[in-house]
Every structure is written in C-alpha cells, then in structure tokens.
Amino acid sequence: MFRSALMLAAALLLSGCLSTSNITTIDAPEKLQAITALQGLERDRQAILAMQGEYEVGFAFDEIDPAPGYEPKPPKRSGAFELVLVEEDTGKNIVLQHLLVHRTLGFVIKHWRQDWHYEAPSRLVFTDDQTWRLEPIPAEQTAGAWTQCVYEVSDAPRYCGTGKWRYDSGEPVWTSDAGWRPLPRREYSTRNDYNAVGMVNRHRITRDGWRHEQDNRKVIRENGQEVATLVQEHGVNTYRHIRGFNFNSGYRYWNDNSRAYWQRIRAEWQRRAEQNGGIRLNYPVDGMDMIWNMYWQSEAARQGNREVGNEEIVELFEPWVAAP
Numbered sequence: 001m002f003r004s005a006l007m008l009a010a011a012l013l014l015s016g017c018l019s020t021s022n023i024t025t026i027d028a029p030e031k032l033q034a035i036t037a038l039q040g041l042e043r044d045r046q047a048i049l050a051m052q053g054e055y056e057v058g059f060a061f062d063e064i065d066p067a068p069g070y071e072p073k074p075p076k077r078s079g080a081f082e083l084v085l086v087e088e089d090t091g092k093n094i095v096l097q098h099l100l101v102h103r104t105l106g107f108v109i110k111h112w113r114q115d116w117h118y119e120a121p122s123r124l125v126f127t128d129d130q131t132w133r134l135e136p137i138p139a140e141q142t143a144g145a146w147t148q149c150v151y152e153v154s155d156a157p158r159y160c161g162t163g164k165w166r167y168d169s170g171e172p173v174w175t176s177d178a179g180w181r182p183l184p185r186r187e188y189s190t191r192n193d194y195n196a197v198g199m200v201n202r203h204r205i206t207r208d209g210w211r212h213e214q215d216n217r218k219v220i221r222e223n224g225q226e227v228a229t230l231v232q233e234h235g236v237n238t239y240r241h242i243r244g245f246n247f248n249s250g251y252r253y254w255n256d257n258s259r260a261y262w263q264r265i266r267a268e269w270q271r272r273a274e275q276n277g278g279i280r281l282n283y284p285v286d287g288m289d290m291i292w293n294m295y296w297q298s299e300a301a302r303q304g305n306r307e308v309g310n311e312e313i314v315e316l317f318e319p320w321v322a323a324p
Contacts, residue, residue, distance in 0.1 A: 022244040023056060023243070023244040029207045035047055035050060036170065048094050049089070052084050052096060053241050054241065056245070057081070058237070059079065059237050060236050060238075061076040062075045062076075063218075065232040081101050083099045083247045083251070092119070093116070096113065096115075098113065101245075108253040109153070110258070112153065114150050116147070118146055119144070123135065123137055124157045124273060124279065127180075131278070131324050133277060142162060145164045146164070146165065146174065148162075153291060154265075154291050155266050156281060158182065159179060163176045174203045175202045176202070180197065180198060182197070194218045194219055195219075195221055196221045198229070199217070211236060212235075213234075213236050214235035218232075256303070261301035261308060262298065264310065264313055269321075278323065289320070294316065297316065
C-alpha cells in the first residue's frame with residue numbers, strides 16, 4: 001500500500017498541473033550584485049547558499065542528436081513546489097536538503113540532497129550498475145574547486161562532479177567535469193534500453209532563483225566500458241524563488257525529529273563508504289524495499305511514537321548495502 005501511495009504522491013507532486021494564481025516570483029538582482037562583489041572562497045560559498053529558499057520548480061528534458069536508428073522520446077515536462085534548506089554549513093562543506101511540498105494537500109516528500117565540498121580529496125564515482133567507488137581527486141583538479149555530490153531520497157549516492165565557480169557573465173556559474181551517473185527515476189521506471197548517463201552539470205544563480213542545467217548522454221555500458229551512446233539529452237530544472245505558497249508543512253516535517261533521523265542515516269552511508277572504499281547496492285534499481293523501511297523508521301522518529309536506535313539503522317542497511 002505504501003509503495004502505491006508514495007508513487008501516487010510523487011505523481012501528484014510532479015504532475016505539472018500547478019496552481020499559480022496566488023504566486024509571484026521574487027526578482028532580486030541585488031542578490032547577484034552582492035555575491036559578485038565578494039572575493040575568493042566566500043564568494044563561492046554565498047553562490048552555493050543562494051540556492052536555499054522556497055521555489056516553484058520546472059523540469060524540462062529534451063532528447064537531441066540521436067544515434068542512427070534511434071527514435072527520440074517525446075520531451076518531458078513536469079513541475080513541483082520545493083523547499084531547499086541549509087542542513088549543514090561548516091565553511092568548506094555545505095549540505096542542502098530538498099523537500100517537495102504538495103500544492104494543495106501540503107504533504108511532504110523528502111527529495112534529493114546536494115553536498116558541496118571545497119577542495120575535496122576524494123569522491124564517489126559511479127563505476128558499474130548499483131556500484132560507486134571512492135576515488136581520489138587529482139590535486140590539480142580539486143585545487144580551488146568545489147565537488148558537488150548528489151544523493152537520492154534514501155540518501156543513497158547518485159553522482160559527484162568537480163569544478164570551479166565562474167563569474168564572468170554576471171551570473172555565478174559552476175560547471176562539473178564529465179562524469180557518470182545511474183538512470184534517474186523518470187527513466188528507469190519506464191525503459192531499460194540503456195544503463196548509464198554520461199553527464200556534465202551546471203548550476204547557475206539567477207535574479208529570480210537558480211537553474212540546474214544538464215548535458216547528458218544516454219549510454220550502454222558493459223563491465224564499466226562504454227559500448228554505445230543512444231542519444232544526447234539537454235535538461236533544465238528551473239528554480240523560481242516565490243512568495244504566496246505555504247511551505248510550513250515542509251519546515252514542520254524537517255524539524256519534527258526528521259532532521260535528527262536523517263542525520264544518522266547520512267552518517268551510516270558515509271561510514272560504510274569510507275570503510276569499504278565505496279558502495280554496492282544489493283537491491284533492484286528502484287530501491288523501494290529499503291526506502292519502505294526507512295520511511296517507517298523516519299515516521300516513528302518524526303511522530304515520537306518510539307525511539308529509533310542506532311542499532312536499528314545499522315540493521316536496516318545490512319541486507320542492502322555492501323562493499324564494491
């Protein structure tokens with residue numbers, strides 16, 4: 001039942017049928033001016049922190065430049081209301097947590113998470129199906145650069161990229177190096193003709209919010225080696241900073257013990273990745289069995305029905321998470 005409910009909730013949140021009658025966009029050119037007036041590390045930090053806030057989000061993906069014989073799929077369009085919170089800021093490490101809030105019912109789904117590390121020494125690299133390895137970043141590449149790592153709803157790894165913030169255009173822009181990621185949920189739930197995405201990501205801070213721009217390649221890989229590219233894909237996720245939408249349920253959800261629970265989940269993922277030199281997931285690509293159990297644990301913690309002990313969290317991981 002929960003599996004169906006979660007899928008229905010996600011469909012409602014990402015339906016693209018958003019009511020905007022009472023919503024206005026916040027246009028703040030002074031925000032860009034304040035960031036670009038800074039220098040060095042603090043300028044980069046403020047560009048990253050500018051992604052926090054309350055947003056109406058539009059998701060747009062278009063397949064382009066197909067390989068011979070490949071028929072491009074129709075463009076994908078959807079939307080949602082999303083709250084981005086600063087979960088951690090220690091100067092050279094910043095964690096941003098995304099929460100989806102339903103447009104009329106107000107229920108909340110924990111969404112993706114982005115971690116930013118200045119001059120990170122290593123990162124998780126997607127090397128094979130359901131496998132990430134912890135690999136060092138060359139010193140010349142990480143010097144002065146930020147590594148962004150993205151995690152899914154269960155805080156399982158998705159992908160990392162390393163790059164520097166640039167300010168030449170008047171808009172702060174971070175561009176990753178080329179890397180690999182698994183298929184997003186919008187793809188693996190509907191197709192199985194490829195198994196990896198070659199990607200370059202950009203985060204662009206704008207007057208009214210920010211954009212996540214993606215240059216993707218849909219690739220068939222075997223034993224970690226690229227065999228064929230089916231098609232290119234261009235994606236733009238547009239985060240418009242808004243007023244007039246009630247995000248209170250998102251703040252309540254995160255503060256009602258959910259934050260403390262997910263902090264422990266993050267710590268367990270990190271412990272296992274560092275101890276084992278990476279992560280292998282022993283479950284089907286949708287990960288719903290593990291997500292199901294996490295959901296019930298997180299709800300117990302949030303509602304205060306009972307205390308969720310650390311040993312329960314370790315036990316939850318045991319069947320599903322292993323060394324590469």
